[in-house]
Amino acid sequence: MDLKRIKDSIHFWYFQYLLVTCCYGLLPWEQCVINSIIFIVVAMVVYTAYVFIPIHIRLAFEFLSQMFGSYNSTASG
Template identity: 70%
Template sequence: MFTAFCEVSQSCSDPAMDLKRVKDYIYWLYYQYLLISCSYVLEPWEQSMFNTVIITVVGMVVYTAYVFIPIHVRLAFEFFSQMFGSQPESTASLMN
């Protein structure tokens, strides 16, 4: 029944085939990474050290962006909002 429906609609696909495509695509991306970084010429222990350094640097960049970019965006927004005329309310009016 399922195969007959899939033959008629042409919109069904085998889940195992989709998983194989995803797996092949991940392997292709990893192969591209090896070619671009030229790490395919390294020995296995050198590749693991290289990958560790790359992962550490990317992790630090992501963490730094997560922590500091929102602060800088808020400060820039406050600076430009003051520059273009919308003055912040005074604290005295908030207390009354």
């Protein structure tokens, strides 16, 4: 029974995906092209986030630590 519910849930979410992306009325080869483009875009966003977000967080942390570190050292010294 649980396997049927999981299968129905996957079908439901896939149908929702088709409706949201307007792929429901496309031919199968057109759906393949659109799905490939969407997959490539999502993969590029995930890769970019994985590579660049930690760098920006580190730089922001260094900037803020220098800014507040110099503020604390001048106030106490």
